[in-house]
Amino acid sequence: MGETGGPATIKAFEERLLEVSEDLPKRLRQCADYVAANKDRIAVSTVAEMAEGAGVQPSAFMRFCQILGFSGFSEMQRLFRDSYVGGWPDYSTRLHHLREKAEGSPSALLAEFVEAGRASLENLLKTIEPQTIEQAVQALAGAHMIHIIGLRRSFPVASYMAYAFEKMDVPAMLHSAVGRLDNRNAIRSGDVLLAITFSPYSSETIELVESVRERGIPVVALTDTIVSPLRKFDAIALSVSEVDFGAFRSLSATLCLAIALSVAVGTRRSG
Amino acid sequence: MGETGGPATIKAFEERLLEVSEDLPKRLRQCADYVAANKDRIAVSTVAEMAEGAGVQPSAFMRFCQILGFSGFSEMQRLFRDSYVGGWPDYSTRLHHLREKAEGSPSALLAEFVEAGRASLENLLKTIEPQTIEQAVQALAGAHMIHIIGLRRSFPVASYMAYAFEKMDVPAMLHSAVGRLDNRNAIRSGDVLLAITFSPYSSETIELVESVRERGIPVVALTDTIVSPLRKFDAIALSVSEVDFGAFRSLSATLCLAIALSVAVGTRRSG
């Protein structure tokens, strides 16, 4: 195994990866993406594992290693094994460390939000009732068109769901109130409204829900707490309580629920 | 490969090591001493290497592993490898399988996303470098105006940051490409561009970054992995790797970083 001209340092490796990954055929690009996102795995995985992770055949992964300039996987792995600095402290130690260190520093802040996010996620699983999601999925999957509304702090959630539905060929429309245009007449019988709102609840959203319910159109709501004003309108309500830190919340749990709901609806429709 | 009763955690391993190493014959004691001092090497070494390090024969090292309660070296190594890649057991493939089977009630799907979100958050803490966030905060806090761009899947993140900045009275402008309006001339000297993009990278974002960098305006980037095209443009890049489900990710980690960054900038400015 003589020296082949592969990258000799992690830095050189990264540069080479960047340089090479410009135009790469499909499978090899998958390798590049997976490797970029999981560099740390190289040292402790087999080709087969890496290949599976990247969603390709082991032979494809081998070719990828060679394109990078190595003689094969083993040589590439050696680079990572040699520069491996293991013994990272575990999550809770790191968290503690970050929190203590320079209170108010950006990374201490990050640690707080990460912790809040984790707590929220845990809580989400505990509080969500399977049958309620099931109802929501059923309603949304049967809709001609899904109308999504969510303003201010809920707008990110609304826009992400709109994106997800679009990707899965589910007919959906985002009511974004751009230019104060009101599209409520686009909501027709057979459609469903998906309303997302958190305290303080936007009046626009509440109003839309109210007017739509009067016309007998089903509403699925993503909201917080059980006292949400949306409860009055007999909607299928999924409530998420997000742990907040300061005035802001990380939205981790909300988005998790949102994306799970979207994917469930998407697969239900095509299935 | 049946379950052998070896230590199941690093902690248990350490206890067992301590307990055992009281009275051990010469060679086995060498093993114990070497392992105690080089626990991190176990994950990336072969028996032969470990044995050489300890100054014993491979077979002696094997016996040592068995005394610790493992079936052999491989089993002991697995403990260290698994704990290194930390609760991130091949989510991409797990979720992939889940989708293929289209099996999975909505709540099972939710559980998967929650689990993926949790792992992503842990990983975020592990990979983010405090000094890079610090740089980003500094750049953003010193800007006259923060211009935010993030399209498609990144749009939720962009819009949430715009919302957060607004709430904290930080001058910020969201470039949303509504109506294909191009606002690039609004970006002036003294401003900073905050670009958010994830694979597949929107060409609009890349182009904007490129044109802005040519004018010498600083760019802070929120992106995934090191192969992101934004790397080329010498931006302050914060990379988050998030587990995805086909085209979707729960964005938990990304939003956590985004909100932490926003709040840090907000307090830095008013402080």
Add this chain to the structure above:
DNA sequence: TCAATAATAGACTATAAATTCCATTTTTTC
């Protein structure tokens, strides 16, 4: 010192992993 016991080294075998090769499919080019 001698027997009995335990420990060790080194060779041997089984196994798992890396790597290569080629038929098949996909993409490009004319």
Add this chain to the structure above:
DNA sequence: GAAAAAATGGAATTTATAGTCTATTATTGA
């Protein structure tokens, strides 16, 4: 739209590595 080139998947092959077995050496106690 056909021919050429490139990319891919999967099986076959080779190599490296873990794990086992046994003869030899050290250690202990009488």
